[in-house]
Structure formats: C-alpha cells, structure tokens
Amino acid sequence: MTTLTPSDAHALVSAAMTRAGHTAAEAGIIADHLLDRELRGLSFGGLARALSVVERIRATPEPPGPIRVAAETAVSATLDGGDQVGYLVGMRALDLAVAKARAHGIAVVCARNTWCTGVFSYYLEKAADAGLAGMIAGSGYTVVAPHGGAEGRFGTNPIAFGFPSTPAPVIWDIGTASVMYGEVLRKARLGAESAPGQAYDATGVPTLDPAAALEGAFGVWGGHKGSGPAIVVQRLGMMAGAAADPPGVSDRGFFVVLVDPGVLADPEDYRRTVAAFADAVRATRPTDGGGAVRVPFDRSAACRDAALRRGTIEVSAAVVEAMCREAGLAAHAGGTAHG
Structure with a gap:
C-alpha cells in the first residue's frame, strides 16, 4: 500500500485529469468526488476510478461536447x-x-x-x-x-x-x-478474485474471475x-x-x-425529528453478540472523520503508480510506499 495525504491525493487526481484534457476547474470537481470516496473507505470508486476515466477518454475517438x-x-x-x-x-x-x-x-x-x-x-x-x-x-x-x-x-x-x-x-x-462495477474493475486491475455468488462469465457459469465477470454479468x-x-x-x-x-x-x-x-412543515423541527428518529434507531437493543445498531451513512462518515483526523489515506501501490504515470509524475509522488 501507499500512504498519501488527502491534499497529495487530490493533487494527483487533478494532475491526471488535467493531462487527460479537463480544465483545472473540472479536474478539481472530479478530484473532490474521488477523494471523498477514498476518505470514506470506498476505494473501489476512489483513485482507482480515475484510471477508468482516463481509459474511457483515451478509447473514445470523438471529444465530448458541452453539457x-x-x-x-x-x-x-x-x-x-x-x-x-x-x-x-x-x-x-x-x-x-x-x-x-x-x-x-x-x-x-x-x-x-x-x-x-x-x-x-x-x-x-x-x-x-x-x-x-x-x-x-x-x-x-x-x-x-x-x-x-x-x-x-x-x-x-x-x-x-x-x-x-x-x-x-x-x-x-x-x-x-x-457488486458494483467499480469494485469489479478494481479487482481485475489488481488481479484479485471476486466473492462467490456475485457474477457469471459470458457462458452463464458462476465465476470468481473479475475479468470474466466484466465479459459476462453480475x-x-x-x-x-x-x-x-x-x-x-x-x-x-x-x-x-x-x-x-x-x-x-x-x-x-x-x-x-x-x-x-x-x-410542508417547519424545517428546523423536521431536522430535529429526523435526528431523534436516527438516534432511536441507533439505541435499538442489539442482538446477542452483535455490535451497536447503525444508521445508514454512519460508517462511511465516521471513516472519513477518522481519515481527516489522521491526515492520511492508504491506497494500493499499483493504483498510485498508474496514477503517477497518467499525471506525468514520479512514482509515489507525495506518499510513502510500504507493505
């Protein structure tokens, strides 16, 4: 894995997106989104997805038009x-x-x-x-x-x-x-296996090979x-x-x-009611041997808060090296490789 600061990760994505043809403002919007996913522990859609964006742009003969x-x-x-x-x-x-x-x-x-x-x-x-x-x-x-x-x-x-x-x-x-498309792409890029029961190859046979799944169906x-x-x-x-x-x-x-x-109603009262209901869900008695009950978004928000306090994220070394190549930077720019 490679350790990056959030600012270095943002700069790396921005550089790769700019080199792929986006304006600095557009590259910043893309980097903001991908960095948020990385901070929240959604690595399949983080920096690895920037590589897919570059590949899609490179494979498309016609340039995009305006929105x-x-x-x-x-x-x-x-x-x-x-x-x-x-x-x-x-x-x-x-x-x-x-x-x-x-x-x-x-x-x-x-x-x-x-x-x-x-x-x-x-x-x-x-x-x-x-x-x-x-x-x-x-x-x-x-x-x-x-x-x-x-x-x-x-x-x-x-x-x-x-x-x-x-x-x-x-x-x-x-x-x-x-399974999400980005997760399958990331596993194919890293040579990892998919979990059982997630996908079929092109002949309809269950497969653990993410490359075969991309040719078949999830x-x-x-x-x-x-x-x-x-x-x-x-x-x-x-x-x-x-x-x-x-x-x-x-x-x-x-x-x-x-x-x-x-x-429809008083907006501040609505906010308080939503918060109270969420707290009531979290306060539910857990099953025997189970952990605390969570509300959706709790886990990823907590993961992001922890990463921001820590000041670093862990990204696959292979992904960082590929991103550096796309950005025209030296390998491991801004980070420390380990593991």
Whole structure:
C-alpha cells in the first residue's frame, strides 16, 4: 500500500485529469468526488476510478461536447451531458436542482449522455447541507442479470435517499447489483478474485474471475426483491432519455428529485425529528453478540472523520503508480510506499 495525504491525493487526481484534457476547474470537481470516496473507505470508486476515466477518454475517438439544457420548466430540467464524465454532469444537475427546489419547493432534474456519475450520497450530502431532502437514481448499461437469469439486462443501478438532519444528514445509498462495477474493475486491475455468488462469465457459469465477470454479468442484489428496484431505476434513467440498453460505458441515466421540507412543515423541527428518529434507531437493543445498531451513512462518515483526523489515506501501490504515470509524475509522488 501507499500512504498519501488527502491534499497529495487530490493533487494527483487533478494532475491526471488535467493531462487527460479537463480544465483545472473540472479536474478539481472530479478530484473532490474521488477523494471523498477514498476518505470514506470506498476505494473501489476512489483513485482507482480515475484510471477508468482516463481509459474511457483515451478509447473514445470523438471529444465530448458541452453539457447543455435540453428541456426545462420552472421546476424541472433535462441535461444532455455531451458524453462528459458524470462527476461533472452530476454536479451540474445537482446545482440546478438545488436552485429550483429553493425557489419553488421541489425540483426534478435528470441527465443523459453521460457516464461514471459516482456515489450518490456525495450529491445528497450537499443537498442536505442546503436543507433539502431528495432521491437520486442512476441507470446504466446492461451488466447485471435479473433474478433467475445469467445475462445482463440492466445496470448496477444505484438509488439513494437523503434527509437533512442535525448535526449530520441521514443518507441511504445502495447499488441494486450484488457488486458494483467499480469494485469489479478494481479487482481485475489488481488481479484479485471476486466473492462467490456475485457474477457469471459470458457462458452463464458462476465465476470468481473479475475479468470474466466484466465479459459476462453480475448478479442482482437481494434476489427478486432487488431485481424489482433495479428495473425501476432503469426506467427512471429512461425517463431522462437515456437508452434502455446503452452500449458500453455510455449514456447513463441520472435522475434527481429534491424537496424543500420547509414548504410542508417547519424545517428546523423536521431536522430535529429526523435526528431523534436516527438516534432511536441507533439505541435499538442489539442482538446477542452483535455490535451497536447503525444508521445508514454512519460508517462511511465516521471513516472519513477518522481519515481527516489522521491526515492520511492508504491506497494500493499499483493504483498510485498508474496514477503517477497518467499525471506525468514520479512514482509515489507525495506518499510513502510500504507493505
């Protein structure tokens, strides 16, 4: 592993993204998102994902176009992402949704023609900081098999809900696949095996080989109960105009709904009520031999707080070395290799 400070990790991603063709401002937005994931212990979508972004850009012959508003009303908008990376499109969609929800109490903003939109709790934490509750869903290309099948029919299709609270928001963010695409990519990059029961190869045979899984299909999360929400998310992405079966890493659907609780009730009372309910959940008597009951987002937020207090993160040496090459920097720049 390699030890990096958060500032060094941010600079490394920014340098790689700038070298790949992004402006300094765009590179900073991408680096902010990936660093947050790394701080929260979500390494499969942290610095390793920057390598996937570079590879996608390099493999695409046509340069991306501008992010533009394709349709708009006072409380809604549809963005055409111009085939820009989703970290940029997602932030544009969120900013637009926040502005509309603040002005009118509710907003529905969606985007198409984008890819790699990242972790939705990242956006919902920002929405909650603005006093807004909301939901984000994202469709993708067909890499996940429905329950009972072994061929891809929908994306890993995450869905997340966020609620403003005191002192921190309550956020629930899940993928509807048994494993997320970035995690499979990371394991393939590092030569690690997948967990049993997560994926099938191209012939429909269960596999532990992440490279074979990328050519086949992932399993769905939660059996038939997970298959239903995955289908719903794919349809929400289609509402943005995204394809039902987009080719490769492209045309991801991004669907955001934000609500201002203040148009329905007293917003501060709502924050206090959400916080009290979260505390009541945490105070639930645990099962014999079990640990304390947690509320969604507790673990990753605590992980981030600990990393920021420590002032360092641990990143795979292979990922850091590859990132340094993409950034045109010396290996292990800003960090100390060990282990």
